[in-house]
Amino acid sequence: MTRTPLLPLDWEGGRVWIKAECLQRGGSFKLRGAINRLLQLSEAERERGVVAFSSGNHAQGVALAARSLGIAATIVMPADAPAVKRDATLAAGAEIVAYDRETESREAIGARLAAEKGAVLVPSFDDVDVIEGQGSVGVEIRAQLGMAADKVLVPCGGGGLSAGIALALPEAEIVTVEPEGWDDMARSLEAGEPVPVREPAPPTRCDALQTKLVSPLTLGALAEAHARGLWVSEPEIERAIAFAARHLRIVAEPGGAVALAALLAGKAGPVSERTVVVVSGGNVDPALYAGILAAQAADARRGG
Amino acid sequence: MTRTPLLPLDWEGGRVWIKAECLQRGGSFKLRGAINRLLQLSEAERERGVVAFSSGNHAQGVALAARSLGIAATIVMPADAPAVKRDATLAAGAEIVAYDRETESREAIGARLAAEKGAVLVPSFDDVDVIEGQGSVGVEIRAQLGMAADKVLVPCGGGGLSAGIALALPEAEIVTVEPEGWDDMARSLEAGEPVPVREPAPPTRCDALQTKLVSPLTLGALAEAHARGLWVSEPEIERAIAFAARHLRIVAEPGGAVALAALLAGKAGPVSERTVVVVSGGNVDPALYAGILAAQAADARRGG
Numbered sequence: 136m137t138r139t140p141l142l143p144l145d146w147e148g149g150r151v152w153i154k155a156e157c158l159q160r161g162g163s164f165k166l167r168g169a170i171n172r173l174l175q176l177s178e179a180e181r182e183r184g185v186v187a188f189s190s191g192n193h194a195q196g197v198a199l200a201a202r203s204l205g206i207a208a209t210i211v212m213p214a215d216a217p218a219v220k221r222d223a224t225l226a227a228g229a230e231i232v233a234y235d236r237e238t239e240s241r242e243a244i245g246a247r248l249a250a251e252k253g254a255v256l257v258p259s260f261d262d263v264d265v266i267e268g269q270g271s272v273g274v275e276i277r278a279q280l281g282m283a284a285d286k287v288l289v290p291c292g293g294g295g296l297s298a299g300i301a302l303a304l305p306e307a308e309i310v311t312v313e314p315e316g317w318d319d320m321a322r323s324l325e326a327g328e329p330v331p332v333r334e335p336a337p338p339t340r341c342d343a344l345q346t347k348l349v350s351p352l353t354l355g356a357l358a359e360a361h362a363r364g365l366w367v368s369e370p371e372i373e374r375a376i377a378f379a380a381r382h383l384r385i386v387a388e389p390g391g392a393v394a395l396a397a398l399l400a401g402k403a404g405p406v407s408e409r410t411v412v413v414v415s416g417g418n419v420d421p422a423l424y425a426g427i428l429a430a431q432a433a434d435a436r437r438g439g
Numbered sequence: 440m441t442r443t444p445l446l447p448l449d450w451e452g453g454r455v456w457i458k459a460e461c462l463q464r465g466g467s468f469k470l471r472g473a474i475n476r477l478l479q480l481s482e483a484e485r486e487r488g489v490v491a492f493s494s495g496n497h498a499q500g501v502a503l504a505a506r507s508l509g510i511a512a513t514i515v516m517p518a519d520a521p522a523v524k525r526d527a528t529l530a531a532g533a534e535i536v537a538y539d540r541e542t543e544s545r546e547a548i549g550a551r552l553a554a555e556k557g558a559v560l561v562p563s564f565d566d567v568d569v570i571e572g573q574g575s576v577g578v579e580i581r582a583q584l585g586m587a588a589d590k591v592l593v594p595c596g597g598g599g600l601s602a603g604i605a606l607a608l609p610e611a612e613i614v615t616v617e618p619e620g621w622d623d624m625a626r627s628l629e630a631g632e633p634v635p636v637r638e639p640a641p642p643t644r645c646d647a648l649q650t651k652l653v654s655p656l657t658l659g660a661l662a663e664a665h666a667r668g669l670w671v672s673e674p675e676i677e678r679a680i681a682f683a684a685r686h687l688r689i690v691a692e693p694g695g696a697v698a699l700a701a702l703l704a705g706k707a708g709p710v711s712e713r714t715v716v717v718v719s720g721g722n723v724d725p726a727l728y729a730g731i732l733a734a735q736a737a738d739a740r741r742g743g
Contacts, residue, residue, distance in 0.1 A: 140444045142462060145530075157688040158446060158459070219685065226449075377725065381523065384461040384690040384721030417688030421681065421736035428729035435725065 136166060136271075141279040141411070142383055151398065151410045154276055155385050157417030161223070163343070163391065164272055164296055164415050165189075165196025165259075171268025172257050173200050181206050183253040188212070188241040190342050191220025192416050193259040198227035209254065211245045217342060217420045260295030261350035269296045273303025276411050285409040288312055288394035291320045291364065292344040294353030296415060301360035307411075309362035310403065312393040314339040314372065320349050320357070321364025329354055340369060340423070343390030343416055365403070367396040375399055376424070377431035379414060386424065391416035440470060440575075445583040445715070446687055455702065455714045458580055459689050461721030465527065467647070467695065468576055468600055468719050469493075469500025469563070475572025476561050477504050485510050487557040492516070492545040494646050495524025496720050497563035502531035513558065515549045521646060521724045564599030565654035573600045577607025580715050589713040592616055592698035595624045595668070596648040598657030600719060605664035611715075613666035614707065616697040618643040618676065624653050624661070625668025633658055644673060644727070647694030647720055669707070671700040679703055680728070681735035683718060690728065695720035 137160055142153040156164040173185065184207035187197040194210040201208035208229040212221060213236040224231060234244050249256040258265060276284055284307040289297040291311035297320070301309045311320045316337040322330045332347040339345065367375075372389050375396035379387040387395065394412050397403050403410075441464055446457040460468040477489065488511035491501040498514040505512035512533040516525060517540040528535060538548050553560040562569060580588055588611040593601040595615035601624070605613045615624045620641040626634045636651040643649065671679075676693050679700035683691040691699065698716045701707050707714075 137444065137446060140441065140462060142441060143464065155462070158444060160447060162688055380690050380728065381725055384466055386684050386688040386690065421685055421732060421739065424684065425729050425732035425736050428725060429733060432725035432729050 150408045151406050154411055154413045156415050157391055161195040161199045162418040163192040165192045166199050167271045168265035168268035169196040169200035172264040173204050175264050180255050185257050186245055186249045186254045187257045188245040191216050192343050194224040197257050198224045198229035202228045211241050219420050220418050260293030266295050266299045270299030270303040273300035284411050288412045290393045290415040293346040294320050294349045298353040298356035301356050309360050311364040312397045313366050314341040315366050315368045318366040323349050323354050324364050340389035365397050367393050371396040371400045373427050376427050386417040387414045388416045388419035454712045455710050458715055458717045460719050461695055465499040465503045466722040467496040469496045470503050471575050472569035472572035473500040473504035476568040477508050479568050484559050489561050490553045490558045491561040492549040495520050496647050498528040501561050502528045502533035506532045515545050523724050524722050564597030570599050570603045574603030574607040577604035588715050592716045594697045594719040597650040598624050598653050602657040602660035605660050613664050615668040616701045617670050618645040619670050619672045622670040627653050627658050628668050644693035669701050671697050675700040675704045677731050680731050690721040691718045692720045692723035
């Protein structure tokens with residue numbers, strides 16, 4: 136596991152901090168939760184292997200964690216997952232079972248495989264050990280900041296990372312950020328109970344954040360912490376991706392850039408030099424990434 | 440100053456380490472040498488300000504270091520310097536004096552400005568304090584690796600970074616890497632004395648490495664360390680830029696990517712988990728960067 140850097144960003148005459156979790160092994164924070172979960176397995180469970188379903192980042196996290204512990208991993212992945220994520224999962228030594236996102240249930244397939252092999256299913260967020268593992272991001276933030284954070288902006292899919300950070304940094308205001316139309320965590324926090332995404336949910340580049348229902352576990356931890364939720368638009372996300380490349384020299388994937396997008400769009404409210412923005416992943420299809428950067432560079436040229 | 444991360448890279452069944460100095464404040468290692476030099480100034484010298492000439496990264500390093508110490512900075516910069524570097528230098532509060540790279544001597548302009556203002560000239564590499572400051576990269580590598588490095592591949596312009604690392608890590612083999620046709624350090628190390636670039640030098644994207652003559656100071660330190668030099672082609676550099684984005688999630692500028700390019704091209708010789716590759720900077724024009732990534736993504740698609 137890499138202790139990812141906390142990078143300073145000059146902002147509005149002051150400074151905020153970027154937790155660059157895209158620099159984690161496997162390109163996202165997911166390795167943290169996966170390792171913590173796998174470390175809880177008994178010897179017998181290790182031998183039967185693990186199963187996970189994931190659009191990509193959790194897949195890589197589980198595959199890398201399993202390889203490092205000598206455990207076999209099978210990953211259930213949508214057939215339209217980014218090739219960059221599929222290839223990396225294979226490279227980490229996992230077996231992939233593809234499914235159709237529109238017609239099949241990944242939960243059912245994952246459960247069937249787990250039953251067939253006697254393998255343990257590693258959930259991507261609805262699990263105490265996974266949430267605690269993601270919380271190591273918060274532990275590092277506290278150590279690297281050298282003082283209490285006042286606000287942490289976190290990209291949110293199922294809420295594992297946000298909940299983990301909320302548990303690790305109880306003094307901080309936690310702000311979850313989701314793509315437009317996928318703000319089920321924001322609405323669940325407002326409602327005080329899990330509220331699913333409104334169907335049909337709009338298309339989004341944020342393949343890592345396409346969860347349609349949060350879990351009582353992550354929602355509970357975030358509600359307890361009085362977290363609140365924001366959403367950002369696709370153009371705001373694309374601007375954040377280009378900003379991250381130019382001003383931070385890091386590659387952010389769409390889902391990883393949403394919290395930075397909220398900051399740049401002025402949606403984050405007051406910030407300070409104790410504010411942290413998490414960039415949670417950087418696994419983006421190379422052609423898509425080049426296209427976003429080219430369009431943003433052309434926009435900037437026209438604008439100035 | 441940021442303690443930049445040492446990122447693991449799976450390589451040929453093992454692992455090497457990437458020192459991601461593109462994540463430094465100002466987007467390159469140059470802040471390190473500039474701060475160390477400015478910290479040597481007397482109170483009277485601080486008041487008269489500093490002058491530097493630079494194609495960009497040293498400019499940003501001096502501007503940021505000067506601002507952090509409350510010192511006025513004037514930067515002599517080629518008129519065709521990347522806008523991304525010029526803008527960042529202005530944003531850091533420095534004054535810029537532009538010159539024509541083909542017809543004017545930046546050394547003469549810098550010296551004249553220094554004389555007029557009584558300001559101290561901060562050299563980009565030919566200075567003991569600057570070299571020692573860059574050497575802090577080596578000090579960090581030693582601490583982060585937790586053991587002695589066996590080989591360090593370093594992008595080389597004037598040789599300040601390479602020489603600083605050689606002084607900090609006397610146990611390591613130092614390999615300087617330069618763009619094709621700009622391998623004056625490699626040839627100087629072979630000759631045992633400064634040998635200029637052969638004119639006309641070919642065009643290169645590596646604006647940060649276009650020095651035509653190394654200094655006796657940097658050459659001396661590297662020769663003492665038995666360093667050797669390599670060169671890489673422009674296509675090799677572009678492949679390394681795309682590789683860095685995809686597999687390391689960092690933005691490397693052309694000059695910052697040459698050492699990684701040497702590794703990828705198989706020019707680095709035997710490597711181990713004690714080998715470190717320095718990515719020295721990430722300040723690249725956004726449109727150029729997008730273009731390189733798009734071409735590389737199209738190549739990869741055709742190739743596989």
